[in-house]
Amino acid sequence: xxxxxxxxxxxxxxxxxxxxxxxxxxxxxxxxxxxxxxxxxxxxxxxxxxxxxxxxxxxxxxxxxxxxxxxxxxxxxxxxxxxxxxxxxxxxxxxxxxxxxxxxxxxxxxxxxxxxxxxxxxxxxxxxxxxxxxxxxxxxxxxxxxxxxxxxxxxxxxxxxxxxxxxxxxxxxxxxxxxxxxxxxxxxxxxxxxxxxxxxxxxxxxxxxxxxxxxxxxxxxxxxxxxxxxxxxxxxxxxxxxxxxxxxxxxxxxxxxxxxxxxxxxxxxxxxxxxxxxxxxxxxxxxxxxxxxxxxxxxxxxxxxxxxxxxxxxxxxxxxxxxxxxxxxxxxxxxxxxxxxxxxxxxxxxxxxxxxxxxxxxxxxxxxxxxxxxxxxxxxxxxxxxxxxx
Amino acid sequence: xxxxxxxxxxxxxxxxxxxxxxxxxxxxxxxxxxxxxxxxxxxxxxxxxxxxxxxxxxxxxxxxxxxxxxxxxxxxxxxxxxxxxxxxxxxxxxxxxxxxxxxxxxxxxxxxxxxxxxxxxxxxxxxxxxxxxxxxxxxxxxxxxxxxxxxxxxxxxxxxxxxxxxxxxxxxxxxxxxxxxxxxxxxxxxxxxxxxxxxxxxxxxxxxxxxxxxxxxxxxxxxxxxxxxxxxxxxxxxxxxxxxxxxxxxxxxxxxxxxxxxxxxxxxxxxxxxxxxxxxxxxxxxxxxxxxxxxxxxxxxxxxxxxxxxxxxxxxxxxxxxxxxxxxxxxxxxxxxxxxxxxxxxxxxxxxxxxxxxxxxxxxxxxxxxxxxxxxxxxxxxxxxxxxxxxxxxxxxxxxxxxxxxxxxxxxxxxxxxxxxxxxxxxxxxxxxxxxxxxxxxxxxxxxxxxxxxxxxxxxxxxxxxxxxxxxxxxxxxxxxxxxxxxxxxxxxxxxxxxxxxxxxxxxxxxxxxxxxxxxxxxxxxxxxxxxxxxxxxxxxxxxxxxxxxxxxxxxxxxxxxxxxxxxxxxxxxxxxxxxxxxxxxxxxxxxxxxxxxxxxx
Numbered sequence: 001x002x003x004x005x006x007x008x009x010x011x012x013x014x015x016x017x018x019x020x021x022x023x024x025x026x027x028x029x030x031x032x033x034x035x036x037x038x039x040x041x042x043x044x045x046x047x048x049x050x051x052x053x054x055x056x057x058x059x060x061x062x063x064x065x066x067x068x069x070x071x072x073x074x075x076x077x078x079x080x081x082x083x084x085x086x087x088x089x090x091x092x093x094x095x096x097x098x099x100x101x102x103x104x105x106x107x108x109x110x111x112x113x114x115x116x117x118x119x120x121x122x123x124x125x126x127x128x129x130x131x132x133x134x135x136x137x138x139x140x141x142x143x144x145x146x147x148x149x150x151x152x153x154x155x156x157x158x159x160x161x162x163x164x165x166x167x168x169x170x171x172x173x174x175x176x177x178x179x180x181x182x183x184x185x186x187x188x189x190x191x192x193x194x195x196x197x198x199x200x201x202x203x204x205x206x207x208x209x210x211x212x213x214x215x216x217x218x219x220x221x222x223x224x225x226x227x228x229x230x231x232x233x234x235x236x237x238x239x240x241x242x243x244x245x246x247x248x249x250x251x252x253x254x255x256x257x258x259x260x261x262x263x264x265x266x267x268x269x270x271x272x273x274x275x276x277x278x279x280x281x282x283x284x285x286x287x288x289x290x291x292x293x294x295x296x297x298x299x300x301x302x303x304x305x306x307x308x309x310x311x312x313x314x315x316x317x318x319x320x321x322x323x324x325x326x327x328x329x330x331x332x333x334x335x336x337x338x339x340x341x342x343x344x345x346x347x348x349x350x351x352x353x354x355x356x357x358x359x360x361x362x363x364x365x366x367x368x369x370x371x372x373x374x375x376x377x378x379x380x381x382x383x384x385x386x387x388x389x390x
Numbered sequence: 391x392x393x394x395x396x397x398x399x400x401x402x403x404x405x406x407x408x409x410x411x412x413x414x415x416x417x418x419x420x421x422x423x424x425x426x427x428x429x430x431x432x433x434x435x436x437x438x439x440x441x442x443x444x445x446x447x448x449x450x451x452x453x454x455x456x457x458x459x460x461x462x463x464x465x466x467x468x469x470x471x472x473x474x475x476x477x478x479x480x481x482x483x484x485x486x487x488x489x490x491x492x493x494x495x496x497x498x499x500x501x502x503x504x505x506x507x508x509x510x511x512x513x514x515x516x517x518x519x520x521x522x523x524x525x526x527x528x529x530x531x532x533x534x535x536x537x538x539x540x541x542x543x544x545x546x547x548x549x550x551x552x553x554x555x556x557x558x559x560x561x562x563x564x565x566x567x568x569x570x571x572x573x574x575x576x577x578x579x580x581x582x583x584x585x586x587x588x589x590x591x592x593x594x595x596x597x598x599x600x601x602x603x604x605x606x607x608x609x610x611x612x613x614x615x616x617x618x619x620x621x622x623x624x625x626x627x628x629x630x631x632x633x634x635x636x637x638x639x640x641x642x643x644x645x646x647x648x649x650x651x652x653x654x655x656x657x658x659x660x661x662x663x664x665x666x667x668x669x670x671x672x673x674x675x676x677x678x679x680x681x682x683x684x685x686x687x688x689x690x691x692x693x694x695x696x697x698x699x700x701x702x703x704x705x706x707x708x709x710x711x712x713x714x715x716x717x718x719x720x721x722x723x724x725x726x727x728x729x730x731x732x733x734x735x736x737x738x739x740x741x742x743x744x745x746x747x748x749x750x751x752x753x754x755x756x757x758x759x760x761x762x763x764x765x766x767x768x769x770x771x772x773x774x775x776x777x778x779x780x781x782x783x784x785x786x787x788x789x790x791x792x793x794x795x796x797x798x799x800x801x802x803x804x805x806x807x808x809x810x811x812x813x814x815x816x817x818x819x820x821x822x823x824x825x826x827x828x829x830x831x832x833x834x835x836x837x838x839x840x841x842x843x844x845x846x847x848x849x850x851x852x853x854x855x856x857x858x859x860x861x862x863x864x865x866x867x868x869x870x871x872x873x874x875x876x877x878x879x880x881x882x883x884x885x886x887x888x889x890x891x892x893x894x895x896x897x898x899x900x901x902x903x904x905x906x907x908x909x910x911x912x913x914x915x916x917x918x919x920x921x922x923x924x925x926x927x928x929x930x931x932x933x934x935x936x937x938x939x940x941x942x943x944x945x946x947x948x949x950x951x952x953x954x955x956x957x958x959x960x961x962x963x964x965x966x967x968x969x970x971x972x973x974x975x976x977x978x979x980x981x982x983x984x985x986x987x988x989x990x991x992x
Contacts, residue, residue: 002506004503004506005503005504005506007503008499008500008503008504009500009504011500012489012492012496012500015491015492015496016489016491016492019491019492019532020491223485223487223490224483224484224485224486224487225487225488225489226487227453227481227483227487228481228482228483228486228487228488228545228548228549229487229504230451230453230476231451231452231453231476231479231480231481231558232476232477232501232504232505232552233473233476233477233504233505233506234504235473387452387453387472387473387476388453388454388455389448389453389454390454390455
């Protein structure tokens with residue numbers, strides 16, 4: 001390997017990068033776009049749930065039960081007087097949930113058998129589940145303050161009834177025993193965004209690392225530029241390294257865009273070591289670039305490379321790496337496939353480093369696995385790039 | 391040049407096979423090939439597409455491994471040490487291998503660094519090569535924005551940077567304008583002579599091959615002939631004749647009549663208003679053509695390399711099904727100016743961003759005429775063509791086809807025309823018959839009419855025996871026939887053909903033109919693009935374009951006259967372009983279609 005040739009090839013690559021806006025687009029604009037789009041758009045938290053509140057009992061106690069809705073950003077309550085009206089609202093989908101305070105609520109509350117009814121629109125389970133949780137927690141908080149206020153009586157209890165359109169109620173709850181701690185949900189508005197951001201970094205790194213390089217080598221084959229480069233003193237490994245180095249730089253810029261926006265835009269806590277996050281990312285970028293170059297060198301065609309890159313890297317990273325589905329709850333076969341993918345280990349590392357802190361077991365194991373994959377794919381890309389056309 | 395020296399390149403008994411991309415059968419690409427190139431020798435590999443020229447060059451560069459035989463360059467066995475060979479030779483692949491988004495200077499810098507040229511040598515070489523190729527003023531221009539001719543010269547400059555003993559150029563002049571081609575060959579001859587550089591070049595143009603010291607004729611992987619161009623040309627001695635058609639008979643009709651007379655005639659081409667043919671016998675009074683044209687007076691003419699090449703090629707290829715299924719009335723007359731106008735183009739311009747692809751072009755085509763759009767790659771032929779077919783709207787100007795304004799009645803115009811695209815655009819996995827059935831349906835033929843018409847056209851194009859073969863597996867010439875057949879199913883009055891003859895061998899090209907002649911004689915209007923200047927001779931009128939502008943419009947005879955009656959269309963093109971460049975003011979005044987600020991192409 002000659003340093004002068006390598007330098008010339010890298011310089012050429014950088015010139016091409018600056019001249020061809022599409023590479024920069026994939027490398028820098030897409031990461032930024034994704035992180036903002038998905039970061040802001042993708043949140044499991046549901047807010048402003050239109051809720052019909054049926055106050056059949058108009059006593060002050062009954063009113064105070066539902067008062068948590070009034071200031072909450074999670075609910076847009078609408079007070080109606082009859083169940084009929086509430087049903088109509090739900091049929092028109094102007095209400096996602098009905099919270100009914102029966103006429104005998106105050107009376108039963110004093111007997112310790114207070115009951116409210118929650119009806120949710122079961123078609124959208126995400127909203128239904130979130131609503132149920134919110135309502136239960138809201139009422140639990142009310143109950144606590146009510147209990148501390150009327151401690152002597154010792155009997156009131158509330159049951160939040162959940163689930164789809166069936167009118168049901170849970171059995172009464174023993175006074176004082178209901179404490180569902182849900183502070184997180186209610187106080188930390190962006191919890192689910194926090195969970196997504198590390199995953200998003202993995203996706204962006206996959207996209208930049210695999211796609212950019214899957215295109216660039218195939219492009220050289222398609223345009224016939226490699227054919228003339230080959231008939232020079234250049235070594236095949238030089239062309240591979242001349243691709244790895246600049247695109248590593250581009251991918252790392254993409255990484256820093258993600259990291260900075262994670263920290264300063266979404267204010268995701270970084271519990272673990274920033275150095276380890278960086279180290280793991282360097283490893284993963286090398287894995288991704290190695291994959292892209294291998295695909296590109298084998299297929300020698302931009303379109304096919306793009307298809308394959310999508311199929312083996314991006315889609316599985318989104319679906320199988322634990323980004324969306326928790327890998328503990330998927331079937332064994334899927335779990336095995338997931339653990340064949342380098343993205344799974346990087347995802348695991350990042351999530352734990354961002355949100356949980358330095359966990360030595362995860363760090364050593366996953367870093368070692370990623371290092372193995374990086375050498376495997378870089379090695380493969382060197383192996384398949386040869387100065388031969390057959 | 392002294393040939394007595396040790397050869398620089400020795401190729402012995404070279405063999406190479408490939409699996410067929412579709413069927414997986416073994417295809418022989420090279421068979422027992424022997425080649426030598428001496429120092430300072432300029433050697434051409436010629437032969438139709440698929441002859442094995444590129445394969446041979448790639449083996450020499452160590453990019454492909456031969457299945458058998460030896461290739462030795464400068465004492466190094468290529469298969470033993472490909473890197474050593476790659477350090478010593480310059481190679482320009484077919485697409486020039488340039489980085490299009492890098493400037494001329496950046497491309498040169500890259501190759502200079504790869505060859506580790508010391509700084510002092512480097513500047514010197516840059517200057518010399520830039521001066522030699524005339525690229526001096528363009529060092530900052532991205533290679534992608536150079537014309538075909540300039541790209542080719544930059545590619546050459548890159549191969550010469552390391553001052554190699556041998557350069558290998560794979561079809562450097564395909565689709566390049568004739569003027570640039572001539573300039574490149576001037577440079578090559580000078581390099582071989584002054585610098586004792588060995589040059590191995592492949593080409594499809596016989597006029598280029600005749601400038602070489604030695605020529606190898608390849609066909610389907612086999613070496614058919616070798617020797618100096620003069621020695622090969624001798625093969626056709628005494629067999630070549632020129633014959634002038636009677637007044638008002640287009641040369642192509644006489645050419646068709648001659649080529650149909652296979653027992654007596656080996657080959658015939660229209661040339662300079664006359665017809666050049668190669669006779670099988672020395673007694674030309676036997677020709678069947680006298681039955682139609684009794685007053686012909688064939689004149690013996692000295693042979694050219696192309697004549698010998700066609701003779702050799704015909705000897706070694708199976709007699710292809712001739713186009714005789716297309717019956718021609720040899721005595722039909724050419725389309726006249728009084729015939730109705732089928733296509734009218736008025737002051738049409740097409741821009742892509744700030745690039746003007748077609749710059750104020752006007753012409754009209756009469757019924758039954760063969761109208762040729764000629765010019766090198768990037769001249770604006772295809773853009774003009776796509777606008778005529780209604781595939782691309784014009785930026786300004788008016789286009790009407792078969793009386794319909796293309797801006798308003800595109801669909802109606804399309805119903806009456808047939809279109810053959812440059813790339814094979816039929817369904818490769820469907821059989822020949824299924825493809826035709828599909829297109830019959832697309833044109834709205836009734837099932838009964840479709841069946842009859844398909845039978846008829848399969849027979850006409852001699853595709854009967856291939857009807858159950860998937861279209862993708864047909865050989866090149868047959869694919870082109872099938873494309874034509876599909877375009878003619880609905881018997882259109884107007885046929886558009888985009889570069890139909892690029893990539894098919896010369897024999898298939900003869901058959902193709904024979905079919906076109908028959909169609910035109912039967913009243914079909916044909917508009918055709920080609921970058922083979924000599925194919926202008928088949929046309930009634932031609933439009934020559936260069937860099938988007940109209941260079942010349944008229945009958946081939948008129949254009950030759952304007953160019954000072956050179957023997958070939960190539961030279962006519964060169965003369966006219968040179969006239970225009972030397973005297974841009976007069977040309978602009980003559981060309982009424984050009985507005986004051988029109989000539990933005992540099």
